[in-house]
Amino acid sequence: MSTKIFISGRFYDKEDAKISVFDHGLLYGDGVFEGIRSYGGKVFRLPEHLDRLWYSAKAILLEIPMTKDDMGKAIYEALAVNKITDGYIRVVVTRGAGTLGLDPNRCSNPQVIIIADRIQLYPQELYEKGLEIVTVSVLRNHPAALSPRIKSLNYLNNILAKIEGLKAGCIEALMLNHKGEVAECTGDNIFLVRGGRIITPPLDAGILEGITRDAVIDIARASGREVQEIAITKHDVYVADECFLTGTAAEVVPVVKVDSRPIGDGAPGPITCELMKRFHEATRQ
Ligand code: PXG
Numbered sequence: 001m002s003t004k005i006f007i008s009g010r011f012y013d014k015e016d017a018k019i020s021v022f023d024h025g026l027l028y029g030d031g032v033f034e035g036i037r038s039y040g041g042k043v044f045r046l047p048e049h050l051d052r053l054w055y056s057a058k059a060i061l062l063e064i065p066m067t068k069d070d071m072g073k074a075i076y077e078a079l080a081v082n083k084i085t086d087g088y089i090r091v092v093v094t095r096g097a098g099t100l101g102l103d104p105n106r107c108s109n110p111q112v113i114i115i116a117d118r119i120q121l122y123p124q125e126l127y128e129k130g131l132e133i134v135t136v137s138v139l140r141n142h143p144a145a146l147s148p149r150i151k152s153l154n155y156l157n158n159i160l161a162k163i164e165g166l167k168a169g170c171i172e173a174l175m176l177n178h179k180g181e182v183a184e185c186t187g188d189n190i191f192l193v194r195g196g197r198i199i200t201p202p203l204d205a206g207i208l209e210g211i212t213r214d215a216v217i218d219i220a221r222a223s224g225r226e227v228q229e230i231a232i233t234k235h236d237v238y239v240a241d242e243c244f245l246t247g248t249a250a251e252v253v254p255v256v257k258v259d260s261r262p263i264g265d266g267a268p269g270p271i272t273c274e275l276m277k278r279f280h281e282a283t284r285q
Contacts, residue, residue: 002014002015003082003115003116003117004078004081004082005017005078005113005114005115006074006077006078006112006113006114006115007019007111007112007113008065008109008111008112008113009112011077011078011081017113019094019097019111019113020097022097022098022099022100023094023095023096023097023098023107023111024094024095024096024097024098024104024107025092025094025095025096025111025153026094027098027100028095028102028154029152029153029154029155029156030060030062030094030095030104030107030153030154031060031062031092031093031094031095031110031152031153032053032056032057032060032062032092032093032150032151032152032153033053033090033091033092033093033151033152033153034049034050034052034053034089034090034091034151035088035089035090035248035249036049036075036088036089036090036091036248037087037088037089037119037248037283038079038084038085038086038087038088038089038116039086039283039284040085040086040284041079041085043072043075043076043079043089044211044215044283045211045214045215046072046075047068048211048214049091049211050068050071050072051068052151052209052211053071053091053093053151054068055149056149056150056151056152057093059147059149059150060150060152061104062093062095062104062110063110064093064110064112065109065110065112066112071091071112074112074114075089075091075114075116078114078115078116079116082116082117084116084117084118086118086119087116087117087118087119088116088117088118088119088248088249089114089115089116089117090113090114090115090117091112091113091114092111092112092113092114092115092153093110093111093112093113094110094111094113094153095107095110096108096109096110096111097109119249121249122249122250122253126253126254127253127254127268127276128268129256129267129268130253130254130255130256130257130267130268131170131171131172131245131253131254131255131256131257132169132170132255132256132257132258133165133170133172133173133174133185133245133255133257133258134164134165134168134170134173134174134258134259134260135173135174135175135176135234135258135259136161136164136165136168136173136174136175137164138157138160138161138164138175139175139176139177139178140157140161140175140176140177140178140183140184140206140207141157141206142177142178142206143177143204143206147206148183148184148206148207148208149203149207149208149209151208158175158186158187159186161173161175161186162186162187165186172185172186172187172188172245172250173185173186174190174237174258176234177205177206178206180233181201181205181231181232181233182201182205182232182233182234182236182237183201183205183206183207184201184205184207184208184210185245185247187247187249187250188210188245188246188247188250188253189201189207189208189210189212189213189245189246189247190232190237190243190244190245190255191213191216191243191244191245191246192232192236192237192240192241192242192243193240193241193242193243193244193269193271193272194236194239194240194241195241196225196226196271197225197226197227197228198220198225198226198227198228198271199227199228199229199230199232199236200213200217200227200228200229200232201229201230201231201232202229202230202231203229205231205232210246210247210248211248212246212247212248212250212251212252212279213246215246215279215282216246216252216275216279219275219278219279219282220275223274223278225271234259237258237263238258238259238261238263240263240264241263241264241269242254242263242264242268242269242270242271242272243255243256243258243263243264243272244268244272244275244276251276251279251280251283252272252275252276252279253276254268254269254272254273254276256268
């Protein structure tokens, strides 16, 4: 059976799922998106993902041509028609087809695309042994230029950082902000553990407010751990006891080396392992 893709109210076979080459989503990266997981047939933190999608759209003055309720239903339908219970959902809203000029007012029909797929998980080894990352020279977008809070279709900032990381042999890369502070990785948020305390950069460091980040903060606090959102420098990373990343695809993944320096004793730390376990329990009850 061919994968069925939702485009603006209808399901199409993958081969027939097409949008216009005049869509400003393609021409200019003018649009927004979400990456969402489903576990055991339940969509993880769906209201939070929908809220973030609507805030991203509002930030670029894009009106999503359906209600959150209908979007939620379409997401569950996309899972059902493709018989997916544990998977990954990509929601894309484009500005729609317009002219070859930038003017978004000349685009009349924003497109809503929902792709439900099986998820390609990171190798289990990464969760057991931890990940090595590098700090890259590409700075995270200046918030006054293009806010990292917007999950827009223009991901070149992150892609350039990812390319630099890959060239250094790392599948994830650490990005600093314009102030030289630690911001986030190309598709994951970063956390440190220091003296039993969990710290992560605040939103005003110029980061995406990750849904997994919020979930992990909730889980950590519910288990009695202190979590602080404070500015972090590379120095803090290098002297941390533990480091881990959070993201929709990665969930919680330990980092054991940054810029060739071992973090802590160079193995996944106890608090990281505890949070990985609690996150796993929370998503697979
Ligand atoms: N920061 C950035 C810049 C991201 O793009 C995260 C943090 C983590 O956020 P969530 O809400 O996922 O906890 C992201 C995640 C993917 C994928 O396939 C993920 C993202 C973008 C593109 C692909 O995992 N964003």
